Each structure stands twice: as structure tokens, then as C-alpha cells.
Amino acid sequence: MPKLSIIIPCYFNEANIPVTMQALVANEARFPAEVTFEYVLVDDASGDGTVAALHTFQRQYPERVKVVELAANVGSYNAIVAGMAYATGDCNVIITADLQDPPELMAAMYAYWQQGFPLVIGNRQDRQEGAVSVLLAKLFHSLMRRFALRNIPPGGFDYVLFDRQVREQVVRLQERNSNVFYLMTWLGYPYVNLPYSRRRREIGTSRWTLSKKVKLFLDSFLSFSFFPIRAISVTGICLGAVALLYGLYLVALRLSGTAQPAGWTMLMVVLLFVSAFQMMALGIIGEYVWRGLDAARNRPLYVVKAVREPE
Template identity: 85%
Template structure:
């Protein structure tokens, strides 16, 4: 009897929990009768009544709900790793608590898993969101495909169905400042991509702020690409060649007796440009160095405050 672990990170989702869990319970009827279900709900340091809503759901569904309450907010991706560490299913699925992803897609994902596919990706072909959000998402995933991971699907994804083996491999990695979904594709397992349209959020407001989106981009890009470092080297070499050629030009002018151009304005522009490039290069290198330092500290990705195990009563 295969067990499916449904992993849901929760952050300020008090109003979403009753609706989401009811939809997931109704979705169970679409699966074959031999499938059993386990819900792993991770509270990522919410400041509202999310934990109370999770406990109410656990009381209504004894024996199949595990609540992992984290001591503080560590970000949705670290919360997902915490959920994976406490999941026990033969197969797993990650879905958000805001009901923007269709639960019924899990059935097709499960069918692919039965065929031996270890990773099934629900790919956002389109999204019912504002134009700016769509544009930022398109640019983000386009850069990732072009300069980091060429094997990821277009449009982005955070709705995945995967085998226990992948779950164990991700938990074992314990990688910091990264993207848990891109890590799954980085492992190299063949995957199936199922496109869908992501719905608009109907309940509550998103806590996915611009600063969090920028951090996600930096974490994802720097974790899987050395392009920024190589770009610095390429620009540095180009500037060096230009400086060498200009130096040769000035030497030729001096040898020929021609007065060199004054060029005070040009000199200042070049100086400011090179200085700005150096500061930018130091910032990029600093991002890599900081990530190395953070990994060397070996601090835990999350701290568990309490785990409420399923009750058999």
C-alpha cells in the first residue's frame, strides 16, 4: 500500500488552512483505494492563528496529520526541507497552502510515479496574476535557464511530486541559501513536466515580498551558476586590453612628438567607471564568500519547536 506524504509549508495561512485541507481531503477520492495519505504541515513561525488551524485539522483527521512547528521564520524553502525530513511516505508532493495550485493534478503525477518516474513537475505555463509579477517571473526563470540550469522547464515551478529517494537525497544535502526545487532537477533524475495555469490567490494576502523575491533570485542564481564570476573576469580582461591599447597609443604619440590629448573629463569618466566596476565585482565575490562562510558554520537550516505526531485515536 503506497503512502503519499503531502508536504505543505504554512506562513500566515490561518484563513487558508480550512479551505485547503478540505480540498485536499476531497481530492483523496480521485486516487486508487490502496493509496494512504499523510499530511505534513510545517508552520514557518507564523504570527497569526495558523498553528491553531493546523491543530484543529489534526483533531478532525486523527492518524494522518503531522504538524511540525518551527521556532522561528526560516523561509518557505527551509520549511519545506523540514517537512521532507519528517515525511515518511513512499512518494511525496509539495503544494502551497494558498490553493493557487490544483490538487487534482496530483492524480496524474501519481500515475507517472507508478510508472517509475521519480520526479514529476507541475510547471506554471501561465499564471492569473498581474503583469509585473508575470514579467519578473519570466525574467527570473529565463536567466536561470540561460546561465544556470538548462534542464529546468520554462515558467518556473514549485508544485512537485517526487520519490522517497529524492526526498532523502535533498534532506541529506542540507544546502543553505539555495532553491530546493532546482536542487531536485540538479540531482539529475529524469522528470516529467505537466503544464498548468496557476490560479489567483483568493484568500489572504501574499507574504512573498519584493525583498524575498530578490533574495530567492540571488540564492538560486549564485547556487547553480558561476556566470557572475566569469563575467567579472571577462570584463576585467576587456578593460585590461583597452587600457593596454590606449597606453600603446599614448606611447606612439610621445615618440612621434605629437602632444597627447588633455582629456581630463574622459579620464574622470574612466576612473569612475572602473571604480564602480571594482565595487560591483567585490560585492559579487562577497556574496559567494558569505555563502561559503554560512556553509562552514554548519548551523541548522531550521529549529523545531514542537512536532505533533498523528494520533491513532
């Protein structure tokens, strides 16, 4: 019998857990009768009663619920990798704990997996969110498609169903400062894309702050694109060419005896522009160097404090 592992990262979701888990259990009726379920719930060191809520759900369904408690907050993507490491299903699905992604789409995703697709992506075509959040999300994913991964669907995604083979590859890579969802498409497996509308969050407040969004953008872009480094090289060549041409122009004026332009203002503008470019270039290179250092240290992505296995 095929087993479906449902991996859910949890962070300050105390109020969401009872509602979300009952919705997921009710959603099991949409699957074929032979499918068995495993819930892998990963607490990312929440500071509220999330762990207690997870334990309550496990007591209700002790035979199929696994609770993984992390020692420190490592971010939702590393928490997802931890859940993947403890999942045992033939196929797996990642869904958030706030019910913004529709559980009912999961059955259609499973049907495509049965047809042989190792990766099924739930693609956000619409968002019931603020205009600024929607605009930033569209900009982020359009930049990723244009300069990093051309094979990702437009609109972004973090609701996926994937085969055991994909799970094992991602866990083996242990990629740090990256995007686990984009990593699945980078592996090159064929996938099918199912569009859906992302719902507005009804319970609790999102912890997905602006600083976390900026970090995600940098991690995703720098992990899968060499465009920033190439842009520095091209800009440096262009600035060098302009400097050479301007130098030749000044030499020509000198040789012809023409008065050279008084250039205090121009000199300062050029100096400030080149200095700003150099600092920006150093910052971009520093981001790449820091990620290389972080990978070389080979520290674990997460530390597990406790695991409560199914009974």
C-alpha cells in the first residue's frame, strides 16, 4: 500500500494546529482507500504552545503522527529538510500549517504522482494578500525565472508533492542558505504544475517578516544564479572602456592645444560613482564568499532536540 508522508513545518502555530490537522484528516477521504498516511510535524523552536498542540494531535492519532522538535530556530526551509529526513512515505507532500494552501488539491497532486510524475507543484496563480506583498512576490519570482532557473513555473510555489527519490536527493545534498523548493526543480525531474489561489490567513499572525523575505531572495538568487558576478564583470569592462575613451579624449585635447575642461564636479561624480560600484561589488562577492565559508564549516542544518515516534 502506498504511504503518503505529509510534512508540516510549524512555528508559532499553536492556534492553527487543531484546525489544520482536522482539515488534513478530513481530507484523507478524497484519496483511494489503499493509501496510508504519515504526518511529520516539525516544530522550529516555537516560543508558544505549538509543541503541546502537536502532542495533543499525536495522542489523537498515535499510529501515524511523528513530532520532530528542533533545538533552535533554523528557518522553515531547514525545518522542512528535517521533516524530509524523518519521513518514510513512498511520496511526500509539504504544506504550511496555516491553511493558506488548499488541502483538497493534494488528492489531484497524488493522482499525477500515480501517473509517474516524480514532482507535482501547486503553483500560486493568485494570492488573497495585500497589494505590496503580491507585487514583491511577483517581482521575486520573475527575477528568478529570468536570471536563475528558467524551468520554474511563474507565480512561485511552496506546496509540492514529490517522490521518495526526490526526497532522498534533497536530504543527501544538505544544501545550506538555499531554497528547498527551487532545489527540487534544479534536480531536473519532470514535473506537472497545478495552479491554485492562495488563501488569506484566517488564524494567527504570519512570522514571515520583511527581513526573512529579503534573506530568502538573496539565498535563492545567489544559490542558483551567477548573474550578479557576471554583472560586476560586465559593468567593470564598460567602466574601463569609458575611462579609456575619456582618457584618449583628454590626450587629444592636450596634443591639439585645446583648453581642457575644468572637471572638479565631474571628477567628484566619477569618484563617488566608481567608489559606490566598488563597495557594491565587494558586497556581492562577500555574499558568495560567506556562503562558501558557511558550507565549508559543514555545520548541521538543524539539531533535533526530541522525536516522538508513532506508537
